[in-house]
Amino acid sequence: MSTTRKETDVWMHCSNSAVRRAARQLGQLYGGVLGASDLRSTQFSLLSQIASSGEPTLKSLAGAMVMDLSALGHTLKPLLRDGMVEMLPDPHDKRVKRVRLTAEGEARRGELMAAWRDAQDRFDSLLGRDKSEELRRTLAQIGSPEFAAAFAAAGKGD
Amino acid sequence: MSTTRKETDVWMHCSNSAVRRAARQLGQLYGGVLGASDLRSTQFSLLSQIASSGEPTLKSLAGAMVMDLSALGHTLKPLLRDGMVEMLPDPHDKRVKRVRLTAEGEARRGELMAAWRDAQDRFDSLLGRDKSEELRRTLAQIGSPEFAAAFAAAGKGD
DNA sequence: TGCATTTAGTGGTATATGCCACTAAATAGG
DNA sequence: CCTATTTAGTGGCATATACCACTAAATGCA
Numbered sequence: 001m002s003t004t005r006k007e008t009d010v011w012m013h014c015s016n017s018a019v020r021r022a023a024r025q026l027g028q029l030y031g032g033v034l035g036a037s038d039l040r041s042t043q044f045s046l047l048s049q050i051a052s053s054g055e056p057t058l059k060s061l062a063g064a065m066v067m068d069l070s071a072l073g074h075t076l077k078p079l080l081r082d083g084m085v086e087m088l089p090d091p092h093d094k095r096v097k098r099v100r101l102t103a104e105g106e107a108r109r110g111e112l113m114a115a116w117r118d119a120q121d122r123f124d125s126l127l128g129r130d131k132s133e134e135l136r137r138t139l140a141q142i143g144s145p146e147f148a149a150a151f152a153a154a155g156k157g158d
Numbered sequence: 159m160s161t162t163r164k165e166t167d168v169w170m171h172c173s174n175s176a177v178r179r180a181a182r183q184l185g186q187l188y189g190g191v192l193g194a195s196d197l198r199s200t201q202f203s204l205l206s207q208i209a210s211s212g213e214p215t216l217k218s219l220a221g222a223m224v225m226d227l228s229a230l231g232h233t234l235k236p237l238l239r240d241g242m243v244e245m246l247p248d249p250h251d252k253r254v255k256r257v258r259l260t261a262e263g264e265a266r267r268g269e270l271m272a273a274w275r276d277a278q279d280r281f282d283s284l285l286g287r288d289k290s291e292e293l294r295r296t297l298a299q300i301g302s303p304e305f306a307a308a309f310a311a312a313g314k315g316d
Numbered sequence: 317t318g319c320a321t322t323t324a325g326t327g328g329t330a331t332a333t334g335c336c337a338c339t340a341a342a343t344a345g346g
Numbered sequence: 347c348c349t350a351t352t353t354a355g356t357g358g359c360a361t362a363t364a365c366c367a368c369t370a371a372a373t374g375c376a
Contacts (some may be wrong), residue, residue, distance in 0.1 A: 116172070331364080
């Protein structure tokens, strides 16, 4: 019956499913290369983003990570507890808090750079440099605020 | 200083980060379209996979979802609790359990199909059909067991 | 100036996911 | 046939992530 056909269509044609599957796979693969260190691959990503952002506010960091603000707060807790990052008050706005890496966090991050590079090189080789870069570009586009806005707008006028 | 440059490189060139950001974004966007129904977008994906698999064993379902077996078990709990799916023993192997949708689960899934279609259409339009299909193909490749095996093998011979 | 509104974070609750240790069942060897 | 090993699931614990309600601080405006 055609029912089976349609059901198959869903998981084959759902970009949301597809991206989640890939995310789980890469979480495993990168995590495996990073090894049983103190930092998970998600935490490494977060520390890297913080490092490249200077001393971002929680809000801006959440935006950069395409993450809910409260989710970021929760995610930061183990890192705070383990002394990888610290929170500072903003001098101009008492509502605002900024995050930065501690020396410890910076050190850990540095230790994992080589492993990350290894994982990323394997990935690039397997997929092909061009395809890999193209993929990251597309994913960046999907993660952009502009994409979210356009997606929402597509619903309005529909 | 060159330090800043290198740090920037990480989050810009990390496929793992990129795919997770995109996953969070799409989770939000698809979730928004599915609305405040009983099912989250991840649950919809899972039900769809079950529906298209017949009565899969937990093991095979986990494989199809590119998910850890125990993670699948946990994820299934709310769906079992809410009567969306049910577990059956395998007649040939007492270790094995199979899952299937209940009438309720099938109904819910059906109700959400239109909304999912809407979300997916918006996505395809925004990215362009070709690029969208190409993306799903690439993500499927990344999620494949072959990719995982090749990735692991790249480490050995390295 | 004074209050209504908006903005940044926090904490609670629930789902999503992974790792490890453990159990039961099947299977391979001898 | 009996035991060592492998296989399928379960349960505990930890992180990842979202939504909601709530607080405090800043801002807009009459």
